Amino acid sequence: MQKNGISNAVIRRLPKYYRQIEWLLDEGVERISSSELSMRMDISASLVRQDLNWFPGSGVQGHGYDVKNLYEEIGHMIGVHQSHNIIVVGAESLGQALATYSNFEKYGFIMTGMFDVNPRLVGLVCRGVEIRPLDHMEAFIRENDIQIAALTVPPKRAVELAARLYRAGVRAIWNFANADLELPDDMIVENVHLSESLMQLSFRLNASA
Amino acid sequence: MQKNGISNAVIRRLPKYYRQIEWLLDEGVERISSSELSMRMDISASLVRQDLNWFPGSGVQGHGYDVKNLYEEIGHMIGVHQSHNIIVVGAESLGQALATYSNFEKYGFIMTGMFDVNPRLVGLVCRGVEIRPLDHMEAFIRENDIQIAALTVPPKRAVELAARLYRAGVRAIWNFANADLELPDDMIVENVHLSESLMQLSFRLNASA
DNA sequence: TAGATTGTTAATCGATTAACAATC
DNA sequence: TAGATTGTTAATCGATTAACAATC
Numbered sequence: 001m002q003k004n005g006i007s008n009a010v011i012r013r014l015p016k017y018y019r020q021i022e023w024l025l026d027e028g029v030e031r032i033s034s035s036e037l038s039m040r041m042d043i044s045a046s047l048v049r050q051d052l053n054w055f056p057g058s059g060v061q062g063h064g065y066d067v068k069n070l071y072e073e074i075g076h077m078i079g080v081h082q083s084h085n086i087i088v089v090g091a092e093s094l095g096q097a098l099a100t101y102s103n104f105e106k107y108g109f110i111m112t113g114m115f116d117v118n119p120r121l122v123g124l125v126c127r128g129v130e131i132r133p134l135d136h137m138e139a140f141i142r143e144n145d146i147q148i149a150a151l152t153v154p155p156k157r158a159v160e161l162a163a164r165l166y167r168a169g170v171r172a173i174w175n176f177a178n179a180d181l182e183l184p185d186d187m188i189v190e191n192v193h194l195s196e197s198l199m200q201l202s203f204r205l206n207a208s209a
Numbered sequence: 210m211q212k213n214g215i216s217n218a219v220i221r222r223l224p225k226y227y228r229q230i231e232w233l234l235d236e237g238v239e240r241i242s243s244s245e246l247s248m249r250m251d252i253s254a255s256l257v258r259q260d261l262n263w264f265p266g267s268g269v270q271g272h273g274y275d276v277k278n279l280y281e282e283i284g285h286m287i288g289v290h291q292s293h294n295i296i297v298v299g300a301e302s303l304g305q306a307l308a309t310y311s312n313f314e315k316y317g318f319i320m321t322g323m324f325d326v327n328p329r330l331v332g333l334v335c336r337g338v339e340i341r342p343l344d345h346m347e348a349f350i351r352e353n354d355i356q357i358a359a360l361t362v363p364p365k366r367a368v369e370l371a372a373r374l375y376r377a378g379v380r381a382i383w384n385f386a387n388a389d390l391e392l393p394d395d396m397i398v399e400n401v402h403l404s405e406s407l408m409q410l411s412f413r414l415n416a417s418a
Numbered sequence: 419t420a421g422a423t424t425g426t427t428a429a430t431c432g433a434t435t436a437a438c439a440a441t442c
Numbered sequence: 443t444a445g446a447t448t449g450t451t452a453a454t455c456g457a458t459t460a461a462c463a464a465t466c
Contacts, residue, residue: 015405079415097302196224206288
């Protein structure tokens with residue numbers, strides 16, 4: 001997974017750098033020092049320098065980092081310019097919200113289809129994308145070169161559906177289902193566990209009381 | 210924040226234990242060993258024991274941990290039995306999806322109101338909760354003892370709205386806006402950055418190619 | 419050149435793992 | 443009692459921070 005030995009801790013921070021630097025770019029800032037970035041991002045300047053060392057050529061001693069170059073380099077590392085077709089599996093409200101989520105395109109993901117078992121939902125169109133019956137999923141994946149699926153189904157269906165997605169050739173799952181998917185190592189799973197996030201909020205709220 | 214010195218690393222795992230143990234309970238399992246939990250959760254047995262040491266009395270040497278007791282203890286630690294009123298600020302599709310998200314109640318959060326600037330949305334009812342005009346937000350917060358707000362607005366509005374929520378007395382923000390909120394330390398912020406999650410997925414997909 | 423700031427090595431800190439004694 | 447498995451201490455590993463030499 002870590003092609004270049006870049007550690008997970010760094011990978012988690014890359015999107016934060018990218019976002020921050022995007023703002024700097026918007027503000028017309030051309031150069032930024034590790035200490036200034038450090039203040040904006042609330043991490044140490046030392047860590048910033050360690051992290052940005054993955055992008056040699058962006059930093060210049062005595063002058064700071066070239067914002068534009070950094071933006072390009074990090075974007076390239078993240079793979080923002082690669083495009084991938086994505087489907088949404090489970091077209092209830094969360095699935096629909098994701099389908100209308102415009103940032104998809106910004107990061108190279110192309111919303112291609114939506115699927116649901118519920119006949120009441122089939123046929124609806126969300127942001128130009130039609131909700132199709134779940135039976136058609138596998139054929140659709142093969143015909144449209146789908147590499148990613150956002151999974152927004154009830155936990156009980158998630159494991160089985162994830163296995164179907166794997167068999168159909170999907171390479172990555174953006175998993176919103178409240179379940180631990182058991183899949184071969186070559187499937188990439190990015191979890192968004194809202195209930196865990198909520199419990200952490202609850203813990204902190206109660207701990208501070 | 211860490212009332213009892215429990216580390217962040219442990220706190221992040223608590224919800225995972227809680228969910229896992231909930232399943233065990235459903236399956237009728239009464240006792241479980243650290244090694245079995247470790248296999249199910251894909252972390253080391255040693256770490257499981259370290260973590261569960263925060264709940265003395267659940268473990269019995271030679272016999273494993275009492276599932277029911279552990280469930281109670283962790284639930285208590287997380288604060289699942291405390292109840293808090295929550296509002297959703299920003300009632301577009303993601304806000305609406307959250308409002309219909311049934312797990313709220315499970316963790317003691319009571320969906321009390323929704324707010325949006327868009328007059329087209331005001332008046333709509335989502336799962337029994339009406340969307341109200343944003344101007345009414347502060348009064349509503351005071352009158353209904355709102356402690357938590359889920360923030361699902363465009364990044365540009367997020368910082369300002371977060372400040373308004375703080376001044377109105379909200380104690381915690383569940384932040385879905387793609388922005389870094391700048392707030393006093395006594396405001397609890399739990400971030401769900403979908404775009405960062407998406408970028409990590411992208412990175413891993415491209416790194417594995 | 420002098421000043422600023424990176425790049426990089428070494429020190430520290432925290433979290434995970436290993437090992438085993440305690441005990442049910 | 444013997445076997446199993448926790449509780450807990452020590453060792454290891456990885457990530458962050460500190461420090462400063464290199465250099466623009």
